[in-house]
Amino acid sequence: MATETPDFSSRPQRGCIPEIPEIPEIPAIPEIPAPARPAADGGTTADVVVIGAGTAGLAAARHLTGAGLGVIVLEATGRIGGRMATDHVDGFRLDRGSWLPVPDGPELALLPRPLPLARLDGGVLLHGTGRVQRVGARPRRTDGQGGRSSLTAAFDQAWLRVNLGRMAQTAESRLLARPELPARAALATRSVPARIAEGALRPLLTVLLADPALSASCRLSDLRLRAFARAGLSLPRGGAAALPELLAGELPSGTVRTGVRAVSVAANAVQTEGHGTIRCRSVLVATGADRAAGLLDGLRVPEHHPVTVLHHAAPQGLPTGPALVVDTARRGPVAHSLAASAADPSRAPRGRTLVTSVVLGREAGEPPHLLDRAARAQLAALHDAPAREWELLAVRHDARAVPATPPPYAAERRVRLLAGVYVCGDHRDAPGIGGELSSARRAAAALCADLGVPVPSGTADPAPDPSLTARAV
Numbered sequence: 426m427a428t429e430t431p432d433f434s435s436r437p438q439r440g441c442i443p444e445i446p447e448i449p450e451i452p453a454i455p456e457i458p459a460p461a462r463p464a465a466d467g468g469t470t471a472d473v474v475v476i477g478a479g480t481a482g483l484a485a486a487r488h489l490t491g492a493g494l495g496v497i498v499l500e501a502t503g504r505i506g507g508r509m510a511t512d513h514v515d516g517f518r519l520d521r522g523s524w525l526p527v528p529d530g531p532e533l534a535l536l537p538r539p540l541p542l543a544r545l546d547g548g549v550l551l552h553g554t555g556r557v558q559r560v561g562a563r564p565r566r567t568d569g570q571g572g573r574s575s576l577t578a579a580f581d582q583a584w585l586r587v588n589l590g591r592m593a594q595t596a597e598s599r600l601l602a603r604p605e606l607p608a609r610a611a612l613a614t615r616s617v618p619a620r621i622a623e624g625a626l627r628p629l630l631t632v633l634l635a636d637p638a639l640s641a642s643c644r645l646s647d648l649r650l651r652a653f654a655r656a657g658l659s660l661p662r663g664g665a666a667a668l669p670e671l672l673a674g675e676l677p678s679g680t681v682r683t684g685v686r687a688v689s690v691a692a693n694a695v696q697t698e699g700h701g702t703i704r705c706r707s708v709l710v711a712t713g714a715d716r717a718a719g720l721l722d723g724l725r726v727p728e729h730h731p732v733t734v735l736h737h738a739a740p741q742g743l744p745t746g747p748a749l750v751v752d753t754a755r756r757g758p759v760a761h762s763l764a765a766s767a768a769d770p771s772r773a774p775r776g777r778t779l780v781t782s783v784v785l786g787r788e789a790g791e792p793p794h795l796l797d798r799a800a801r802a803q804l805a806a807l808h809d810a811p812a813r814e815w816e817l818l819a820v821r822h823d824a825r826a827v828p829a830t831p832p833p834y835a836a837e838r839r840v841r842l843l844a845g846v847y848v849c850g851d852h853r854d855a856p857g858i859g860g861e862l863s864s865a866r867r868a869a870a871a872l873c874a875d876l877g878v879p880v881p882s883g884t885a886d887p888a889p890d891p892s893l894t895a896r897a898v
């Protein structure tokens with residue numbers, strides 16, 4: 426264990442960790458002593474201190490403990506999970522976020538145990554004026570869900586089926602080689618009928634990116650659309666908190682300390698608010714972008730997209746079933762809505778339905794009671810049900826829910842700032858859970874390499890999927 430005095434004045438200085446260009450390599454801390462297991466609960470030494478027990482911090486801690494390192498995870502609040510939280514209210518399970526994982530995501534496949542997922546078998550209902558199109562249903566359904574059947578509708582449905590099928594089989598490398606543009610501009614340059622671009626693809630991409638302006642890089646939007654076309658969407662069974670709980674369950678007991686806020690970071694120690702100093706050989710900051718920049722001067726903080734989630738209780742089942750309903754006609758503030766308990770019955774008490782709806786963009790900042798009032802008529806139309814009678818269970822707003830990713834798209838941002846100081850989270854990779862799991866894995870691998878500890882097999886980069894190349898068009 427390091428014996429030198431913690432030097433908080435040696436924390437990375439503003440300007441020493443530029444994002445672009447990359448900083449020159451800084452030599453690893455010399456004379457790395459033998460690994461030190463953390464002392465029992467309340468101890469003040471460890472090989473690694475991870476700051477933040479959100480998904481990224483817990484995932485990184487799992488990789489690091491798997492490498493045999495002694496790890497302490499500090500969490501400022503009284504619970505684990507960060508933004509991936511699920512509140513239990515009157516028998517309902519209410520997510521604070523709006524995560525709809527793609528079931529075959531490569532990072533999910535690397536979890537120590539499978540995360541139980543409920544597929545949205547009904548796919549996505551694109552609910553426009555006078556017609557409803559369904560995409561991504563499993564098995565494929567041909568019903569128009571109440572829409573008027575017309576030659577135009579049949580053409581659009583066939584166009585979407587064929588082109589999403591092509592997208593599913595396009596190699597990732599080919600999508601990443603396309604010219605960089607904001608997703609909205611890219612959509613306009615492609616040979617997509619305007620009616621389909623506006624009435625189907627724009628709203629679908631808005632859902633997949635949480636970005637109604639489609640300001641994200643088209644490379645990210647193409648990757649998201651491809652992932653959706655390949656596997657559809659799902660819900661984590663029991664709520665989004667199932668993922669951090671799964672990760673925390675893999676850690677040695679006493680690893681996570683809740684109610685402990687880190688206030689200052691050096692490469693060999695972390696100072697906490699009211700819990701003294703914890704000495705260590707390496708520090709990994711996994712707090713989300715804003716807090717990370719407060720601990721590590723010079724770190725770039727991206728813009729974020731706001732998200733508001735409305736939870737309603739309906740007294741009955743809904744005709745839309747386990748399908749994500751997307752309002753392509755923009756009747757009100759809600760971008761998309763789902764009878765969540767139709768897909769995952771554990772989310773509502775027997776005989777009632779949990780309806781979870783998401784507001785994106787500027788409207789997400791409106792006061793909750795106004796949003797609820799404005800959403801009722803819209804939800805009634807989208808779900809073909811008397812939404813005015815529904816009980817409002819909760820409104821969760823986060824002004825900085827999802828990092829923005831304008832072009833140029835750099836999925837893998839730097840996670841090693843210097844030997845002994847690392848950072849991970851949704852701001853270091855593709856935004857969303859897959860990105861933060863990937864950034865946690867990369868940070869843990871870099872940290873192990875600096876300490877000369879073998880990287881566990883599950884921490885290394887996953888092997889490329891050979892089917893992607895074989896099926897490339």
Ligand SMILES: Cc1cc2nc3c(=O)[nH]c(=O)nc-3n(C[C@H](O)[C@H](O)[C@H](O)COP(=O)(O)OP(=O)(O)OC[C@H]3O[C@@H](n4cnc5c(N)ncnc54)[C@H](O)[C@@H]3O)c2cc1C
Nearest residue numbers: 477479480481501507508522523687712826850851857858
């Ligand atoms: C409303 C909403 C909607 C979302 N929608 C989606 C979506 O549709 N799809 C998707 O993929 N993602 C979505 N997300 C984002 C997803 O929830 C986040 O990407 C993810 O939870 C971030 O995980 P993280 O571990 O990087 O950070 P966080 O979950 O923010 O965890 C960071 C942790 O660090 C702790 N911490 C901070 N400072 C300190 C300190 N000084 N000392 C100790 N601990 C500290 C915090 O308390 C927190 O627990 C949404 C998020 C929200 C809020």
